[in-house]
Amino acid sequence: MAKMVFVRHGQTDWNIQGRWQGHSDIPLNGEGINQTETVAEMLRNENIDYIYSSDLTRALQTARNINQYHQKEIIEDPRLREQNLGRWEGIFHREISSIYPEEWERFLADPENTEISGGESTGQLSSRIVTALSEIAKRHPNESVIVVAHGLALAVFFCYLERIPIRDAYKKVPENAKPIFLEWDGEGPITQT
Numbered sequence: 001m002a003k004m005v006f007v008r009h010g011q012t013d014w015n016i017q018g019r020w021q022g023h024s025d026i027p028l029n030g031e032g033i034n035q036t037e038t039v040a041e042m043l044r045n046e047n048i049d050y051i052y053s054s055d056l057t058r059a060l061q062t063a064r065n066i067n068q069y070h071q072k073e074i075i076e077d078p079r080l081r082e083q084n085l086g087r088w089e090g091i092f093h094r095e096i097s098s099i100y101p102e103e104w105e106r107f108l109a110d111p112e113n114t115e116i117s118g119g120e121s122t123g124q125l126s127s128r129i130v131t132a133l134s135e136i137a138k139r140h141p142n143e144s145v146i147v148v149a150h151g152l153a154l155a156v157f158f159c160y161l162e163r164i165p166i167r168d169a170y171k172k173v174p175e176n177a178k179p180i181f182l183e184w185d186g187e188g189p190i191t192q193t
Contacts (some may be wrong), residue, residue, distance in 0.1 A: 001183040002137040003144040007066065008151050009058040010035040010177045018093045021058075021150075022085030022119065028061045035177035036065035043179060044069040049143040052136055054080035054150060062177060063148040079132035082150035083125040086118025110158075112166040122166050126156040133157055135184065137186035 006083070014021045038064070048070045051062035055076040063074045088096055089174065097104045100117075107114045112123035120128075136145060155172035159165065161184070168193030174180060 001142070001185050002140045004133075004137065004182050004184055005046065005048075005144070005146045006154055006157075006174070006180040006182065007039060007062060007146060007148045008154055008174045008176055009054075009056075009062040009148060010039075010065075012058050014090075020088045020093065020096070020192070021087045022082050022089040022092055023056070024089045025057050027057045032058070033061070033065070034178065036062045039177040039179060040066045040068055040149050043146070047144055048072060048146055050075065050140055051146045051148070052077055052080065054078070054082070054149040054153075056081055056150075059148045059150065059157065063146070066146060066148070076137075079128050080147065080149040080153065083122060084116075084119040086116045086120075087095055088116055088119065110167075111169075122152070122156060122169065125153060126160060126166055129153045129157050130160050133184075134186040137184045141185070151176075 008068045012021065012026045012032055014026050015042040043066055050074045051063055051067055051070065051072045051126040051190045053059045055078045060074070060076070067074055075139055086102070091099060107116065111121070112122065115121040115124070133147065136147065152169060154174055156166055158172045159169050
């Protein structure tokens with residue numbers, strides 16, 4: 001079993017504005033930087049063997065702040081990115097339904113299989129993130145690993161682990177920069193620590 005600590009990146013301006021971020025490379029804002037310093041302090045005394053991060057700036061900034069107490073190489077993995085939201089990126093959440101009404105209705109009805117124009121479906125995100133995290137867990141049995149990723153990316157992973165539908169992922173989105181501790185063998189059910 002790998003001991004895994006999952007951390008969603010700190011807050012960005014787009015988070016508080018209610019804009020869809022996806023693969024857009026938005027940095028942390030001042031509050032986000034403060035959040036990462038807080039989570040770094042929380043994890044300061046954890047025995048950490050490896051740190052993995054999405055390659056997007058907001059995740060890397062978070063990983064680097066956490067790493068100030070561990071001095072590990074940060075392993076960047078683009079598979080840990082947020083869902084690619086294609087042409088929806090940068091648009092306010094409240095505006096999507098009026099700008100892309102048909103696509104939005106399909107997405108609401110079946111997010112798992114609805115591929116956003118220029119992006120990916122939530123099912124494709126789930127497949128990508130589960131594959132990446134499974135490989136990481138299997139690569140590091142009996143070791144401690146921090147994984148810094150994104151809200152929906154982590155949420156669909158938690159849905160997978162709990163065997164609940166992907167359409168419920170938005171109920172599982174973790175808070176910015178709050179650690180979640182799990183033990184996982186890369187295949188079966190999880191053990192919460």
